[in-house]
Amino acid sequence: xxxxxxxGVFLGLALLVAPAAAEEPGVIRLGAAVSLTGKxxxxxxxxxxxxxxxxxxxxEAGGVTVAGKPYRLEVIYYDDESTPAxxxxxxxxxxxxxxxxxxxxxxxxxxxxxxxxxxEKYGVPxxxxxxxxxxxxxxxxxxxxxxxxxxxxxxxxxxxIAARLSDDPAKLRVAMAFENDPFSQDxxxxxxxxxxxxxxxxxxxxxxxxxxxxxSATLSKVKALRPDLMLISGxxxxxxxxxxxxxxxxxxxxxxxxxxxDSARIAENFGPAAEYALCAAQWASTLTYxxxxxxxxxxxxxLYEETYGEVAPYQAAESSAAVQVYADAFERAKxxxxxxxxxxxxxxxxxxxxxxxEFDETGKNIAKPTVLFQVQDGQYxxxxxxxxxxxxxxxxxxxxxxx
Amino acid sequence: MLDNxxxxxxxxxxxxxxxxxxxxxxxxxxxxxxxxxxxxxxxxIVNVVQGELVVLGGYVTFLLVQAGMPPLLGLxxxxxxxxxxxxxxxxxxxxxxxxxxxxxSILATFGLAILIQQLANLSFGADVRSVDAGLGSxxxxxxxxxxxxxxxIAFVLALxxxxxxxxxxxxxxxxxxxxxTAQNPRAAxxxxxxxxxxxxxxYALNAALCGAAGSLAVMxxxxxxxxxxxxxxxxxxxxxxxxxxxxxxxxxxxxxxGALENVAGFVLGTEFQIAFVFALMVAILVWRHGRAARRRxxxx
Numbered sequence: 025x026x027x028x029x030x031x032g033v034f035l036g037l038a039l040l041v042a043p044a045a046a047e048e049p050g051v052i053r054l055g056a057a058v059s060l061t062g063k064x065x066x067x068x069x070x071x072x073x074x075x076x077x078x079x080x081x082x083x084e085a086g087g088v089t090v091a092g093k094p095y096r097l098e099v100i101y102y103d104d105e106s107t108p109a110x111x112x113x114x115x116x117x118x119x120x121x122x123x124x125x126x127x128x129x130x131x132x133x134x135x136x137x138x139x140x141x142x143x144e145k146y147g148v149p150x151x152x153x154x155x156x157x158x159x160x161x162x163x164x165x166x167x168x169x170x171x172x173x174x175x176x177x178x179x180x181x182x183x184x185i186a187a188r189l190s191d192d193p194a195k196l197r198v199a200m201a202f203e204n205d206p207f208s209q210d211x212x213x214x215x216x217x218x219x220x221x222x223x224x225x226x227x228x229x230x231x232x233x234x235x236x237x238x239x240s241a242t243l244s245k246v247k248a249l250r251p252d253l254m255l256i257s258g259x260x261x262x263x264x265x266x267x268x269x270x271x272x273x274x275x276x277x278x279x280x281x282x283x284x285x286d287s288a289r290i291a292e293n294f295g296p297a298a299e300y301a302l303c304a305a306q307w308a309s310t311l312t313y314x315x316x317x318x319x320x321x322x323x324x325x326x327l328y329e330e331t332y333g334e335v336a337p338y339q340a341a342e343s344s345a346a347v348q349v350y351a352d353a354f355e356r357a358k359x360x361x362x363x364x365x366x367x368x369x370x371x372x373x374x375x376x377x378x379x380x381x382e383f384d385e386t387g388k389n390i391a392k393p394t395v396l397f398q399v400q401d402g403q404y405x406x407x408x409x410x411x412x413x414x415x416x417x418x419x420x421x422x423x424x425x426x427x
Numbered sequence: 428m429l430d431n432x433x434x435x436x437x438x439x440x441x442x443x444x445x446x447x448x449x450x451x452x453x454x455x456x457x458x459x460x461x462x463x464x465x466x467x468x469x470x471x472i473v474n475v476v477q478g479e480l481v482v483l484g485g486y487v488t489f490l491l492v493q494a495g496m497p498p499l500l501g502l503x504x505x506x507x508x509x510x511x512x513x514x515x516x517x518x519x520x521x522x523x524x525x526x527x528x529x530x531x532s533i534l535a536t537f538g539l540a541i542l543i544q545q546l547a548n549l550s551f552g553a554d555v556r557s558v559d560a561g562l563g564s565x566x567x568x569x570x571x572x573x574x575x576x577x578x579x580i581a582f583v584l585a586l587x588x589x590x591x592x593x594x595x596x597x598x599x600x601x602x603x604x605x606x607x608t609a610q611n612p613r614a615a616x617x618x619x620x621x622x623x624x625x626x627x628x629x630y631a632l633n634a635a636l637c638g639a640a641g642s643l644a645v646m647x648x649x650x651x652x653x654x655x656x657x658x659x660x661x662x663x664x665x666x667x668x669x670x671x672x673x674x675x676x677x678x679x680x681x682x683x684x685g686a687l688e689n690v691a692g693f694v695l696g697t698e699f700q701i702a703f704v705f706a707l708m709v710a711i712l713v714w715r716h717g718r719a720a721r722r723r724x725x726x727x
Contacts, residue, residue, distance in 0.1 A: 061545070063653055066553045204698050231698035237648050237657050240448040241692030241700065247571060248434055248441040264555040264649045272564050272575035272647075273448075288555055295559065425570070 050095045055124030057114040059131050062106025067339050068131045071154055073332055074343025075099055075128055081317055088351045091358045104130055108138030115142045125362045128346055133157030133207055140168050149366045151349050153342035158210050161386035169369050169387045171345045173394045175207055176214025178304040179255050181396045181408045182281035183218045186253045189419055194223035199251040201242050203258035204231040211257045211283060227251050232258050239265055243273045253279045260288040271297035278420030287337060291399045300421040303397040307338035307378055308406050310414050317348060318377040345378035431694045440571035445693045446686050451578035453685020454585035458640040459658050460665035460677050461592055462633030468671035469609040469629045470525050475536040477662045478655025479543040480634050484509050484641025485650035489556045498560040498646055505642040506635040513634020517627045525626060547652035560646040581643040593674045605629055664708045
């Protein structure tokens with residue numbers, strides 16, 4: 025009974041796939057398992073919108089030409105329900121049943137980590153745009169490429185600015201509150217090395233539990249110890265909670281830097297309470313990067329807003345860039361063999377609206393720095409790196425009694 | 428850890444800040460715990476969906492504020508809306524498991540919790556939501572001790588709600604019917620009490636209390652669709668400590684838990700804050716079990 029059912033489904037699929045392949049020879053199919061339901065559903069949706077926007081744009085511009093023959097791009101999506109096991113299972117299905125030979129990444133490091141062993145096993149290249157954990161690139165994966173900056177880079181800019189603004193960086197005292205998950209702990213590891221190099225002193229080093237709904241214990245400590253710099257990373261929830269409780273508890277710190285404050289929309293949601301906060305981000309629409317397909321970063325942001333009616337988040341931008349990387353690699357590989365495409369990917373050297381993309385031997389992008397925004401008068405303004413900055417950093421943050 | 432203890436001694440104001448904030452956190456737990464105690468005591472159901480009801484209450488306030496309503500007005504409206512939601516949930520699902528084995532009711536409410544999480548995610552999105560009540564904070568001792576007005580309101584409300592609940596159960600007709608049903612449903616039915624209605628009212632009242640707690644939570648902190656579990660766990664703990672029949676003990680246990688938790692988070696580091704809550708729960712269960720065993724021995 026069960027066997028018969030499987031055979032039936034398989035036959036059905038084969039019948040569906042076979043004529044389609046025969047009629048439309050010029051289609052390159054990419055596959056992706058993204059989170060459309062579950063806890064990553066909003067960021068999963070951004071990821072998909074980013075992929076779709078790039079695919080549409082590339083197809084409108086004539087598709088990709090591989091060894092003289094034009095091809096259209098197409099993406100097969102599955103919903104991984106934000107669970108790693110499901111993601112791995114679906115990727116197996118994409119490769120085995122749907123015969124997809126090139127994968128786009130899922131949303132989040134956790135899911136990428138679950139999927140990478142599968143793509144590695146089948147020798148299928150995966151260009152991912154939303155798994156930034158540095159641990160992904162310490163496992164010697166050959167078919168994994170990431171267009172974004174890795175997690176350890178996220179808050180290094182804040183440490184760098186703090187050191188530059190201070191007369192004696194060795195005197196700086198730092199408070200840290202990082203969620204106890206791989207992403208945030210990677211961010212922590214990234215800044216620790218820099219702080220040690222500058223001789224900064226860590227006065228608070230709290231690990232926020234993932235179920236945390238209140239951080240007043242940490243903030244009371246910060247109030248007592250008066251550090252010069254506070255670093256926080258705990259996804260959208262951590263950023264929102266930190267901004268809310270910094271204001272409620274009137275915590276005075278000259279510089280506060282966080283991750284995820286743009287996806288948590290702190291400036292929109294918290295108004296004046298979010299002022300002066302520094303936010304690490306992969307990309308900003310005000311950066312001066314540009315390419316031939318989308319134009320400049322701000323052109324991309326405009327197109328995204330026209331298409332989807334919302335402001336372009338960096339999760340969508342990097343996802344679009346991943347598709348561009350594939351298109352570029354197909355053309356340079358002059359072949360659709362996954363191994364040739366993989367080798368072409370490894371030699372990628374391109375400028376995109378999202379930033380420069382060049383992979384090192386572990387597959388991570390080493391050509392693009394992370395940026396820091398500061399919330400200034402309700403706007404996210406790029407203040408770091410200085411060569412791309414729109415405005416100077418406002419520092420130090422005045423105490424609450426003067427705000 | 429010793430550094431943190433030293434800090435408490437060195438800055439007494441910080442100690443006050445940690446304890447006061449903990450008490451205020453506890454007030455919101457107490458509010459959700461009243462409802463759980465009520466449902467547990469009357470329907471004999473461990474309501475695992477408690478936290479999701481809190482989160483739903485938060486969403487009601489969030490949506491009302493989006494629609495232009497002042498946040499504080501969202502509080503009573505959330506309670507009323509959630510009363511209705513609770514009634515519907517009872518009439519649709521919970522009544523089926525009232526007289527069943529405790530595992531069946533846990534399973535049913537657990538399933539309901541997952542359903543509500545996913546529905547909330549589908550309808551409101553996975554984004555973290557918060558509402559600015561626009562009230563600011565009161566601060567003392569050179570700003571070392573701060574109290575958000577919203578949390579203070581929560582504290583007062585928890586006490587008022589506790590007192591009101593106590594009076595209601597003691598003196599109102601429905602309250603007396605609820606107590607009668609809790610003591611002996613069969614006898615209550617014989618005496619003409621519509622126990623189905625009493626159960627529905629109790630469950631709806633629980634949802635209303637959760638709605639108020641959620642409304643305060645979205646103003647004091649943040650909510651998102653998967654935020655329910657901490658509230659369920661805390662309510663459960665409070666009820667385990669306080670017992671089901673004692674409103675005063677629920678307040679005391681709620682406030683005590685909040686304060687202890689915050690002090691533990693401060694001294695041990697936040698990574699052990701939740702672990703501390705669970706460790707405390709295990710210790711209390713062991714202690715209660717031991718006490719119950721001793722009592723049985725005594726009776727023999």
